[in-house]
Amino acid sequence: MSEYVAKGSGDTVEIPNLVIGKHTARLPLVQGGMGVGISLSGLASAVAREGAVGVISAVEIGMSEPDYRENKREANVRALRAEILRARELAPEGVIGVNVMVALNNYEEMVSTAVAAGADLVIVGAGLPLGLPALVADSDTAAVPIVSSAKAIQLIGKRWDTRFRYCPDAVVVEGPLAGGHLGFSFEELQHPETVRLEDIVVEVMEAVRPLEDKYGRPVPVIAAGGIYDGADIARFLCLGCAGVQMGTRFVATFECDAAEEFKQAYLRARAEDVEIIRSPVGMPGRAIHNQFLERVQTQPEKIKCRYNCLRPCDPRTAPYCIADALINAKLGRLDQGFAFAGANVYRVDRIVSVHDLITQLMEETSRHLAQCPSPPEHGHRQ
Ligand SMILES: Cc1cc2nc3c(=O)[nH]c(=O)nc-3n(C[C@H](O)[C@H](O)[C@H](O)COP(=O)(O)O)c2cc1C
Structure with missing residues (x-):
């Protein structure tokens, strides 16, 4: 105890x-x-x-x-x-x-x-x-x-x-x-x-x-x-x-x-920025809205799958490569990726x-x- x-x-x-x-x-x-x-x-x-x-x-x-x-x-x-x-x-x-x-x-x-x-x-x-x-x-x-x-x-x-x-x-x-x-x-x-x-x-x-x-x-x-x-x-x-x-x-x-930029995205997040996304692996996910997520919705990226990481991902239909997006985010390049976060991140x-x-x-x-x-x-x- x-x-x-x-x-x-x-x-x-x-x-x-x-x-x-x-x-x-x-x-x-x-x-x-x-x-x-x-x-x-x-x-x-x-x-x-x-x-x-x-x-x-x-x-x-x-x-x-x-x-x-x-x-x-x-x-x-x-x-x-x-x-x-x-x-x-x-x-x-x-x-x-x-x-x-x-x-x-x-x-x-x-x-x-x-x-x-x-x-x-x-x-x-x-x-x-x-x-x-x-x-x-x-x-x-x-x-x-x-x-x-x-x-x-x-x-x-x-x-x-x-x-x-x-x-x-x-x-x-x-x-x-x-x-x-x-x-x-x-x-x-x-x-x-x-x-x-x-x-x-x-x-x-x-x-x-x-x-x-x-x-x-x-x-x-x-x-x-x-x-x-x-x-x-x-x-x-x-x-x-x-x-x-x-x-x-x-x-x-x-x-x-x-990266520091990832943590700063948490500090900046407001309640209305937290959104449910459809991940390329087919599951829903919770993330902080940003321009990358907005862009790939209307302009899907051409994917050359380098990783073959997740079983449910089909690179022919996925609008972006989730591995690349999350690697970019971890390294602080949030213009080319996004941050997952829980519903209370705005606090x-x-x-x-x-x-x-x-x-x-x-x-x-x-x-x-x-x-x-x-x-x-x-x-x-x-
Ligand atoms: C940035 C981020 C990445 C996560 N990655 C994984 C993961 O790879 N595998 C997993 O099982 N859960 C993952 N989770 C879920 C966490 O392990 C944890 O269960 C969840 O964040 C709890 O909710 P909270 O963020 O509201 O505390 C992730 C969560 C966040 C915020």
Whole structure:
């Protein structure tokens, strides 16, 4: 347990640990994996050092390798391994995860690389990771799917149980307010009140109960999407979540691996700039509106696919190359790319250190948890 003293009140409220498989983070907080160079070892290690879970995204992680364009596959594998080892060196006691998208063409290879390099957990979304237990077998790496519905975790849980006798080590539930690609239809996203994260996490907790009973251990449920401050964190812990995952807040930190211009786009964003886009991979995504996004709508670019990165992308019909756009954004060239961001990005008004961000979040959480009718237990859901 971590003790944070709620400022002004003198109350001390214990904040529960987050136990995932064989790994325990002191704080119930996960920094969401953010692809194409936004969360690498710099951000992940800073977060892990503070006692939360730091997550490296594997998506196009090799973009800065000299042979990336000719030898993309090997460059990605090499860079992922190097980033995990670097994060481990910078945060030897911390919990380090790797985020991989099922939709990646070399998804299995990237998961196996993360496992071999000693990642504490793999967090896998953008598709159903039905074969994931085989990839983490005989390792200490925990397997954590990302879902957006109870139905999805039911399917995954059933397959893992019957085929592998494996119970998910935790599950991240990503709601409609998250940044990046989203697991909802455009229609649902127009009416987010019909797919509230608060409702989905409760349904997911129900859905994993039979697995918890069968395997005799809790399946920690981690809420993600639109969680902005300690009041939000406390609300989800009170609902019975074991932790929360946050992305947008961690972009606005000194340690985030994106270019300064990317972070400045967050500071400039107003509520009306946040939009749902149709990503070239066919899924909706949430991003900050800019001239690039406006231009490609009316003037699609001619794509010469150099990356072959995502299974659902068809370069013959895609209006632009999403890998190029996101690489440009990460490097600060926002006239040739765009920034993914969560629905609350317009509230970000400064760049802070990871230490200050997490300290503030935990103080707020502690204060709000004091009002929770039945405070969450250590490392377990109620
Ligand atoms: C810039 C950015 C990139 C992201 N990239 C990925 C990704 O590659 N894979 C993934 O599973 N989620 C990705 N996400 C989602 C985050 O991991 C996280 O779940 C989400 O941002 C939580 O919502 P919040 O931003 O409102 O806190 C991304 C989010 C952002 C803001």
